[in-house]
Amino acid sequence: MTEPWVSVDQVAAHLGVAKDTVYRWIEAKSLPAQRVGRLWKFKLSDVDRWVMDGMAAEDAASLSNKSTSKDE
Numbered sequence: 001m002t003e004p005w006v007s008v009d010q011v012a013a014h015l016g017v018a019k020d021t022v023y024r025w026i027e028a029k030s031l032p033a034q035r036v037g038r039l040w041k042f043k044l045s046d047v048d049r050w051v052m053d054g055m056a057a058e059d060a061a062s063l064s065n066k067s068t069s070k071d072e
Contacts, residue, residue, distance in 0.1 A: 003043050003044070003045060005034075005036075005041040005042065005043065006041065006042050006043075006044055007041065007042075008022050008023070008039075008040050008042075010042075010044075011042050011044070011047055014044060015047070015051065015056075022040075023040075025055075026040060029056070030050075030055070031047065031055070032046040032047065032049075032050055
């Protein structure tokens with residue numbers, strides 16, 4: 001059986017993150033996705049592999065930006 005394509009909502013729920021985070025990861029961190037018309041579609045196995053490869057981890061620059069913004 002072929003793995004179904006899933007939506008942004010389903011990926012966000014699967015990973016426990018906001019939809020905005022999924023869109024940001026598509027643009028900034030190459031989250032594996034395919035554009036189908038106006039919609040983004042995903043294979044959960046590709047998304048899981050991307051996460052396990054550490055691609056969802058925050059980089060040092062974004063962590064330091066968060067810590068300095070909390071201090072202000």
